[in-house]
Amino acid sequence: MPHRKFDLIVIGAGVLGTSHTYHAAALGKRVLHIEKDQYPVNATVRNFGQVVPSGMPADWFQFGVYSTQLYTQIQSEFNISVRKNGSLYIASDEEEQRLIHELKEIMDDRCYEANLLTHQQCLEKWPTLKASYCREGLFFPQEVSVEPTSMIHRLIEYCRIKFPNLTYKPSTTIINCHISGDEVRVVTHKNEVFIAEKVIICNGGEFKILFPDLFRDSGIEISKLQMLRTIPMPDVGLEGNILTGLTIRRYESFSECPSFPTLQTPEYLRELKRWGIHILFKKAADGSIIIGDSHEYAGVNDMDDLGFELNQHINQLIFKEAQKIVSFDVTAITRTWVGFYAQHPEKDIVEIDIENKIHIRTAIGGKGMTSSAGYAEKSIQKLFSIRPMD
Numbered sequence: 001m002p003h004r005k006f007d008l009i010v011i012g013a014g015v016l017g018t019s020h021t022y023h024a025a026a027l028g029k030r031v032l033h034i035e036k037d038q039y040p041v042n043a044t045v046r047n048f049g050q051v052v053p054s055g056m057p058a059d060w061f062q063f064g065v066y067s068t069q070l071y072t073q074i075q076s077e078f079n080i081s082v083r084k085n086g087s088l089y090i091a092s093d094e095e096e097q098r099l100i101h102e103l104k105e106i107m108d109d110r111c112y113e114a115n116l117l118t119h120q121q122c123l124e125k126w127p128t129l130k131a132s133y134c135r136e137g138l139f140f141p142q143e144v145s146v147e148p149t150s151m152i153h154r155l156i157e158y159c160r161i162k163f164p165n166l167t168y169k170p171s172t173t174i175i176n177c178h179i180s181g182d183e184v185r186v187v188t189h190k191n192e193v194f195i196a197e198k199v200i201i202c203n204g205g206e207f208k209i210l211f212p213d214l215f216r217d218s219g220i221e222i223s224k225l226q227m228l229r230t231i232p233m234p235d236v237g238l239e240g241n242i243l244t245g246l247t248i249r250r251y252e253s254f255s256e257c258p259s260f261p262t263l264q265t266p267e268y269l270r271e272l273k274r275w276g277i278h279i280l281f282k283k284a285a286d287g288s289i290i291i292g293d294s295h296e297y298a299g300v301n302d303m304d305d306l307g308f309e310l311n312q313h314i315n316q317l318i319f320k321e322a323q324k325i326v327s328f329d330v331t332a333i334t335r336t337w338v339g340f341y342a343q344h345p346e347k348d349i350v351e352i353d354i355e356n357k358i359h360i361r362t363a364i365g366g367k368g369m370t371s372s373a374g375y376a377e378k379s380i381q382k383l384f385s386i387r388p389m390d
């Protein structure tokens, strides 16, 4: 390691930490990027890889749009697994139809391309959809997806090659981080000390190593999600990010629609809602289809109560609902797993600043793959007092 002193140390190499690293390194800052695992294995690799600005709350929409542009630009230089296949929201009843029409108007006002598709148009473009489920669709052709299991590893590799001013250090746990005079000192599990002007901590769902007492009072909660992956099904026509009726009833962009406050939950959806289930599909590059997900919650101090087990009742509920939507066999599963992300019930992200030197950025919730790159650009500009370019 040639330098022990840096402008910035970023702790955590999930999508949020790596995005901060990218933007700081692009500004010419000398950055040390540290990850405790051999390679990232948490939320950033366990997700769908859907990049869906159309699902974001209004004030995060632009972060999603910017992230899409940045991913696409990087993809033109280096393969980080970006594919532009668009996002489709499928309405299955009148209330969901009303919501997609209202979201279309909101997106028209933002000059963000959104196309209403008839029942017939949806079935022609995605032949595996069931006619009995799909009434109408709202399609965002410009949206992209990434391969969750490889994207972050490729992005880290891209940054390492692109920026000689960046040092990446995996398999290194930071066990202490404190201010000493004008500097911040970080201490590794091997007792190595690195020094920087500033430190950004993007710890994801890890709250027990650094500043545990601070997190204890933070109000953060953890969500546990169940996910499934089918065997490769190259002939199934289901390209892009596929989001269904329960997603329309759940995503924050729809909660800003005029009819959302009067939305009713029909009896047949009650058990699914109880487990926070909404059905999403993402066809991966190998032809397998990722299906999910469910949400169980616990406060940060009780996160161990969420356990490590997959609940078979939840998987059965997902199978049953998913099979109403598509005609391929959703039970032809090769893998199922759990993922965890942190969120805050009242904040879009948790930002804790200690003496303008240590900056904790965590609990970005279920929108990290979509919005981290855009959010991190703003965050780095603010921390280094850089005026944004027009």
Ligand SMILES: Cc1cc2nc3c(=O)[nH]c(=O)nc-3n(C[C@H](O)[C@H](O)[C@H](O)COP(=O)(O)OP(=O)(O)OC[C@H]3O[C@@H](n4cnc5c(N)ncnc54)[C@H](O)[C@@H]3O)c2cc1C
Pocket: 011, 012, 013, 014, 015, 016, 017, 034, 035, 036, 037, 039, 040, 041, 042, 043, 044, 045, 046, 047, 048, 049, 050, 051, 052, 172, 173, 174, 175, 202, 203, 204, 205, 206, 209, 210, 225, 226, 227, 293, 338, 339, 340, 341, 362, 363, 364, 365, 366, 367, 368, 369, 370, 371
């Ligand atoms: C099942 C699932 C599906 C999802 N689907 C989507 C989707 O389709 N689209 C979307 O936009 N978002 C999605 N999300 C949300 C998204 O995955 C998260 O918002 C995002 O990955 C969070 O990134 P992060 O960098 O904050 O956290 P993480 O990915 O958890 O990364 C944090 C990293 O910090 C490291 N770390 C922590 N403490 C230390 C320490 N002391 N020293 C060194 N390293 C440390 C950890 O090892 C970890 O690698 C989904 C999430 C899940 C779980």
